[in-house]
Amino acid sequence: MSEKILRKLFLGFIHIHILHHAAKEPFYGSWMIEELKEHGYEISPGTLYPLLHSLESDQLLKMHEKVNEGKIRKYYSITPMGAEVLEDARAKAYELFKEIKE
Numbered sequence: 001m002s003e004k005i006l007r008k009l010f011l012g013f014i015h016i017h018i019l020h021h022a023a024k025e026p027f028y029g030s031w032m033i034e035e036l037k038e039h040g041y042e043i044s045p046g047t048l049y050p051l052l053h054s055l056e057s058d059q060l061l062k063m064h065e066k067v068n069e070g071k072i073r074k075y076y077s078i079t080p081m082g083a084e085v086l087e088d089a090r091a092k093a094y095e096l097f098k099e100i101k102e
């Protein structure tokens with residue numbers, strides 16, 4: 001039961017993490033899976049890609065295709081609305097962290 005609850009909580013952190021990197025530079029899905037793994041989040045392509053599509057549908061990310069070594073890759077970057085949401089999320093996360101850090 002606690003694993004399911006933690007997964008729901010961490011999903012919000014993953015959203016923020018994705019927006020954070022999208023604001024820095026465009027990324028592709030398999031890179032994001034590895035990046036999240038470095039921070040302890042085990043996420044499969046079957047979980048990540050629907051999440052990316054959802055963020056794109058919500059107009060927080062935009063996608064463009066680029067040919068890289070003969071393969072077409074989908075790169076994701078942040079939109080102006082995504083940048084606003086990220087700033088709000090950072091502020092709220094910081095306030096929450098200050099309260100619960102003990």
